Amino acid sequence: MRQPTVTILQTAKALGAKTLASAALYPLRKALAEATWSPDGCPRNRLELARAIVQPRRQPDWRPFRDIQETERDSRGLVLRSDDGQVSVQFLAPDLVAVEYRMNVAGVATSTPTYAVSRPADQWPSVPTVVTELEHALLIQSDRLVVGIDLQDARLLLATPSGTLLRVDIDVARTTGGAIRHRTALAPGEKLYGLGERALPWNRRGHVHRLWNRDPAGYQADDDPLYLNIPTYLGALYDDGASPETYLVFYDNAHDAVFDLGATTPAIAEHRFAGGTLRYYVAVGSIPALLERYTELTGRHPLQPLWMLGYHQSRWSYDNEARVRKLAQDLSTHQIPCDAIHLDIDILEGFRSLTWDQERFPDLAGLATELRQDGRRLISIVDPGIKRDLGYSVYRDGLRGQHFCTLPNGRVFHAPVWPGDCAFPDFTAPDTRAWWGDQLRPLLRAGIAGLWNDVNEPAAFAAFGDPTLPRVIRHSFENTGGDHRAGHNIYGTLMARATREGLLREQPESRAVVISRAGSAGLQRYATSWTGDNESSWESLALTIPMVLGLGLSGIGFTGPDVGGFSGVPDGELFTRWVQMAAFMPFFRAHTAKGTPDQEPWSYGEPYLSIVRRFIQLRYELLPYLYSAHWQMCARGWPMVRPLAWADPADGLLWDVDDAFLCGDAFLIAPVVEKGAVSRSVRLPQGPWYEFWTNALTTGREPVRLFSPLETLGLFVRAGSVIPMGEIGASSEKRVEKFLRLVLYAPLPANAPDGLVSELYEDAGEGFAYRDGGSRLSRFTVSQEEGRLGVSWHREGAYVPPYEHVELTVHGLARAPRAVYADGDRYAIARIDAVRHSVVLGVPVFSDLRIDL
Ligand code: MIG
Secondary structure, eight states: OOHHHHHHHHHHHHHOHHHHHHHHHHHHHHHHHHHHBOTTSOBOOHHHHHHHHHOOOOOOOOEEOOOEEEEEEETTEEEEEETTEEEEEEEEETTEEEEEEEEOOTTOOOOOOOSSOSSOGGGSOOOOOEEEEOSSEEEEEOSSOEEEEETTTTEEEEEOTTOOEEEEEEEEEEOTTSOEEEEEEOOTTEEEEEEESOSSOSBOTTEEEEESOOOOSSOOTTOOOOSBEEEEEEEEEOOTTSOOEEEEEEEOOOSSEEEEESSSSTTEEEEEESSSOEEEEEEESOHHHHHHHHHHHHOOOOOOOGGGGSOEEOOTTOOSHHHHHHHHHHHHHTTOOOSEEEEOGGGSBTTBTTOOOTTTOTTHHHHHHHHHTTTOEEEEEEOSOEEOOTTSHHHHHHHHTTOBOBOTTSOBOEEEETTEEEEOBOTTSHHHHHHHHHHTHHHHHTTEEEEEEOSTTTOOOOSSSOOSOOTTOEEOTTTTOEEHHHHSTTHHHHHHHHHHHHHHHHOTTSOOOEEESOBOTTGGGTOBOOOOSOBSSHHHHHHHHHHHHHHHTTTOOSOOOEETOSBSOOOHHHHHHHHHHHTTSSOOEEOOOTTSOOOSTTTTOTTHHHHHHHHHHHHHHTHHHHHHHHHHHHHHOOOSEEOGGGTOTTOGGGGGOOSOEEETTTEEEEOOOSTTOOEEEEEOOSSOEEETTTOOEEOSSSEEEEEOOTTOOEEEEETTOEEEEOOOOSSGGGOOOSEEEEEEEOOOSTTOOTTOEEEEEEEOSSSSGGGGTOEEEEEEEEEEETTEEEEEEEEESSOOOSOOEEEEEEEOOSSOOSEEEETTEEEOOOEEETTTTEEEEEEESOSEEEEEO
């Protein structure tokens, strides 16, 4: 039996008969709304209405786009015109091109504003290109990309200057209804990655993907779609032996879409959109370069406060003050570091969003202050649906200000969610976003430090069918007008935007913490996310890796799973394995459904508690490293959780690994994802790599079997890395930063990675002083010559950290060093660990370190 059913039944009791009845009726109400209004928002007559109900969907009749009659060169590329419309090719950078087909379709509005792109074409520097005219074709090229255009059927191909074909069109077509289809040819060895959050293997080729945000009410492997869909994917054209050519394509169209990536026909990728414009971007380059470009276009995560990287404890729900206090007490008793406690919907007054129950939380502000003494913060859930209740000020106010989504006749539309019938703010309206931000004030003034945006697909309770708003619902689109077909997928993104903007207005000194379940391309500018209602099962644990990888390759780098699983009950072993893995993912939160037993680190007794504590502590020791990896994400769009192929793209076998991942530049995590298993095998990228617990060395590019009993996690460190570490504390704020710990993994003479650079980013961990020089970037370069190991430490930026000394550990030395010099002065070795070939010593902050062997 599927476990989510249990959850629904359990929660049904809490809902009451009225909401249940309205969920049962909702699919009919929705169908009726959709049939009553034609796509352009006009009421239908009775005959049409009858037809629309009886025959809701006609088969689309695709018409290809063809025959270009006129070409016009402009500063970035070309515009080509035909009777069917026009095509433009614009270079934004030598390695990034935008292609747009504007197809004439009578009576169909084809464009709504883009909410994905944050840097439009006119904000990119111009790119020198060369155009070559051939008989029935044109070539336009930069020094990185060639676009070829067939003038007869208006098809494109994209290639590298050396002739590798990246994307080859089969055709571009549309229907009279305004649907679009773009088909491209797939090469035999081509692999495809991304598309946001999917319960599918990491390589998306061979699957049909729907891009329509959906609350699946619990999901398992292969369920599609889920909450957060992104029309972006990365292609790797692997040709035995060499590094593959990699490209990224992003379709800037948030309509309902289906991407059939070689499922129906292995050699064809078919991209169908229910409406909008066919505008896509293609970039070429290495994986890191592609993510840099993609996030230059659609934006990056803003820096999170350091405490967001701490451990979060959640459940549905810690539903009264005494329970939250008890939790905080338990965290202290069991010495579990923790930075945030989450409050779920049971804190609300009758499920009214943005409120809290005064009886169960009589002094929320007092509670928040009390928790802060240990450096712990409260995060509160905020749902978009506003209960239909004239006695509830948010509803009254929203009605008065016309902030809710309406039917084409202007009437506010209501759909059932937790509180019963709800109205939905229209976040595509600028004044509604501002209004929403103001509604957050009471929660923020009560000391809530972060907001968790749930059910913003948006989800509605429907006994069957698509559990969301009808497609005819009207949206403002910055006052240009449009409907839910275009407004659905961006709903979560814009709710997150309104939330972030509200937070920044109310607390201009704090980095706004927003966690959003749903979203679309560009969500990363406003929020972090998590992988929704997973299951307490080993399958679900394993699925976390491809899900987080896929999100990261789609620009959403700050995510993580409900640790332990949301629905169902993990045993101590499963919970422990989950903690171990998620300790290396950006969002590290234990969470579980209503009605399940306690799912806290101490819920399983020993030996689990000690192991779990050790890993949460390790997370805190690694905060300087993790914060730096998170900074790379914010500065360059590199996700913290990366595929193994990132480190060694030339190794073709790594492109299929989705049961291991990299965390930042230095760590590789190969967790056990099978019940009872104490070992597993993994193929490492080119090394050498140190096994973390033993310092045993592995060269990489061959499968290794690793012994991983429950006390350990498969964890490797890249040779030549310098890992910055700190101390453990009750929370990130309570750590003592008397000195920095630098852990150096010596490169090996055999294949010393030449000039491998490790980065350490530091700032105050909160606030915006980093924007005015209040940050510091350190670069460590390790070099090795005969009998000598050198570390150079280059620092940039004015931030002054609280320490002056460094505790340096060097692993992997063949023998005890003869002498160690920091900036010319000799320092004594404090400890030698002969088993792990390590030495430890204290040195001041240095620029040059020399170890004589
Ligand atoms: O309809 O707020 O994914 O984390 O605990 C379910 C209750 C609503 C879904 C979220 C989950 C949360 C739950 N929510």
